[in-house]
Amino acid sequence: MMYSSRRKPVLYFKDDRRSESSRVHLHGDVHFLSRKCTVWRLFGLCMVFVLGSLLWVQLTCSGDMSQTAGYSHLPHQPCPVERQASSVDDSSWGPHKMALIIPFRERFEELLIFVPYMHAFLNKKKIRHRIFIINQVDHFRFNRASLINVGYMESGNDTDYIAMHDVDLLPQNEDLDYGFPEEGPFHVASPELHPLYHYKTYVGGILLLTKRHYQMCNGMSNRFWGWGREDDEFFRRLKTAELQLFRPKGITTGTKTFKHIHDPGWRKRDQKRIAAQKQEQFKIDPEGGLTNLHYKVESRQELTISGAPCTVISTSLQCDLDETPWCQFS
Numbered sequence: 001m002m003y004s005s006r007r008k009p010v011l012y013f014k015d016d017r018r019s020e021s022s023r024v025h026l027h028g029d030v031h032f033l034s035r036k037c038t039v040w041r042l043f044g045l046c047m048v049f050v051l052g053s054l055l056w057v058q059l060t061c062s063g064d065m066s067q068t069a070g071y072s073h074l075p076h077q078p079c080p081v082e083r084q085a086s087s088v089d090d091s092s093w094g095p096h097k098m099a100l101i102i103p104f105r106e107r108f109e110e111l112l113i114f115v116p117y118m119h120a121f122l123n124k125k126k127i128r129h130r131i132f133i134i135n136q137v138d139h140f141r142f143n144r145a146s147l148i149n150v151g152y153m154e155s156g157n158d159t160d161y162i163a164m165h166d167v168d169l170l171p172q173n174e175d176l177d178y179g180f181p182e183e184g185p186f187h188v189a190s191p192e193l194h195p196l197y198h199y200k201t202y203v204g205g206i207l208l209l210t211k212r213h214y215q216m217c218n219g220m221s222n223r224f225w226g227w228g229r230e231d232d233e234f235f236r237r238l239k240t241a242e243l244q245l246f247r248p249k250g251i252t253t254g255t256k257t258f259k260h261i262h263d264p265g266w267r268k269r270d271q272k273r274i275a276a277q278k279q280e281q282f283k284i285d286p287e288g289g290l291t292n293l294h295y296k297v298e299s300r301q302e303l304t305i306s307g308a309p310c311t312v313i314s315t316s317l318q319c320d321l322d323e324t325p326w327c328q329f330s
Helices: 002-061 065-070 108-124 144-154 211-216 230-240
Strands: 078-080 098-104 129-136 161-165 169-171 206-210 258-260 295-305 308-317
Touching (some): 098 144, 108 129, 108 308, 129 144, 144 161, 144 230, 144 295, 206 211
Parallel strands (some): 098 129, 129 308
Antiparallel strands (some): 078 295, 161 206
């Protein structure tokens, strides 16, 4: 016992020198391992972040129509077309193909709801279609009629009829007819069904025409800058062209046939009437239309929104200030 007690200090001091050296090596090894573990940990976190981001993109690009229609969440963001499935264009659905034309400016929240909803709605009804967003990017006041004229001109030869469609109006009844309007213009959003407008000569909201009938009307007047009245003038064009107007029959859902998603409190309409516009708004434009339309396509992009393909045509309209000085505020 005495021996071992005397040896302990000697052994302790000898071991201390060795252990000090060992601790130096051990500390270096631990530090190295710690750095190595930190690198791997950062790498792992990066991988989790990347995988999470990819999952989020997949979820936001693959929206559910039922959720979109219910507005229970924020709208999905548009995704590049190559990442999505191609549009359904089954020739067995029939020989006709519709150009769905949406005159548009800065109403992205409504657009992100509208495009996937209408794509699914028309597919369910087996309506061959292409969706065209005619995006006005100039500095003039909004001109719905001119944008529809642009949509007609840019819709291509693979479509033979058009739907003039407001971006804030969603059909809720699957019995509504979006088929080829062979007999004459078909007003889907008829006055007895529209949630807001009920006068007999109303032809706005959603109107279907064959391209031949639209050409017979020389399109729509380009004189209407700001909101309203262009569809009332177009009603007179239909009469002048001796085209019979048709409307839905047998629809029993009344004013609940459509969902109107525009919020007037948040997004004000440009309803101002300035200069000579007050006198001009009720006149007929016998010469203007497709024949005096002036515009420039700034860009043409193929996109998908929640899996629904669409073509965005950014357009600059031109205005003759001598003819329609109310195209800009002054």
